[in-house]
Amino acid sequence: GKRALVAGVADDGGFGFAVAKAFAEAGASVCVATWPPALNIFLNLLERGKMDESRKLRDGSLLTFERIYPLDAIYDSLEDAPDDVRSSKRYKDVGDFSIGGLAQRIAADFGDQSLDIVFHSLANGPEVKKPLLEVSRAGYLAASSASAYSLVSMVQRLAPLMRPGGSVCSLTYMASERAIPGYGGGMSSAKAALESDTRVLSFEAGRKYGLRVNTISAGPFASRAASAIGI
Numbered sequence: 522g523k524r525a526l527v528a529g530v531a532d533d534g535g536f537g538f539a540v541a542k543a544f545a546e547a548g549a550s551v552c553v554a555t556w557p558p559a560l561n562i563f564l565n566l567l568e569r570g571k572m573d574e575s576r577k578l579r580d581g582s583l584l585t586f587e588r589i590y591p592l593d594a595i596y597d598s599l600e601d602a603p604d605d606v607r608s609s610k611r612y613k614d615v616g617d618f619s620i621g622g623l624a625q626r627i628a629a630d631f632g633d634q635s636l637d638i639v640f641h642s643l644a645n646g647p648e649v650k651k652p653l654l655e656v657s658r659a660g661y662l663a664a665s666s667a668s669a670y671s672l673v674s675m676v677q678r679l680a681p682l683m684r685p686g687g688s689v690c691s692l693t694y695m696a697s698e699r700a701i702p703g704y705g706g707g708m709s710s711a712k713a714a715l716e717s718d719t720r721v722l723s724f725e726a727g728r729k730y731g732l733r734v735n736t737i738s739a740g741p742f743a744s745r746a747a748s749a750i751g752i
């Protein structure tokens with residue numbers, strides 16, 4: 522069977538959960554990666570059965586995750602995370618939460634050539650409520666780091682673990698191509714970068730690893746992230 526990794530699942534209300542469920546319905550085993558600040562809440566919801574209704578698959582069984590990895594996609598290695606983050610409540614006990622750490626854990630758990638699908642369903646723009654006219658350099662770069670470079674780094678580190686013919690996919694938004702008021706904080710810029718990077722990565726990773734790289738421009742949907750900005 523195929524194995525999928527969906528990065529950016531922390532509840533049952535976003536695209537990541539729906540994508541994970543669709544992969545499971547199609548017969549794949551599904552691992553997810555969850556942002557450490559949201560990890561405990563997510564594990565509690567799962568454990569207490571609060572998501573059992575949305576976990577229900579067509580055959581009546583419940584969606585299960587083969588692994589739930591911690592992931593903060595703004596860090597490529599643990600050394601990149603500042604001490605105050607590494608020692609903070611939500612991070613200190615989860616192990617290596619970087620993208621490099623994720624790759625190492627997947628390699629240790631399943632070996633090389635063990636992944637068929639990597640689905641990137643994460644974004645963050647700390648100043649998303651600010652129009653571009655008011656965005657700080659730090660806010661702009663943070664949006665690009667979490668929302669665009671995270672894909673580049675994931676392909677760098679996970680492609681070697683993927684089987685030829687495998688697929689990498691992410692989610693983008695139309696605000697990259699048209700001016701959409703409200704989608705601020707440099708998130709529109711980050712999505713434009715994500716789309717351009719998708720074209721270049723598909724060229725490069727296609728040749729080097731035999732992988733496909735795509736992005737889907739999703740319509741507006743009231744996930745947790747989107748509700749915060751009224752999209």
Ligand code: NAD
Nearest residue numbers: 531535536556593594643644645692739741742744746747
């Ligand atoms: P969501 O809140 O369900 O998913 C975003 C996830 O990213 C959350 O689980 C969050 O914990 C995680 N995350 C944030 N920062 C992170 C980090 N540094 N490291 C790891 N994980 C981190 O919201 P969603 O709307 O389902 O978003 C999923 C994807 O879909 C995003 O790329 C988003 O931009 C895209 N998208 C959303 C819409 C929409 O209207 N909801 C439209 C088009 C595209």
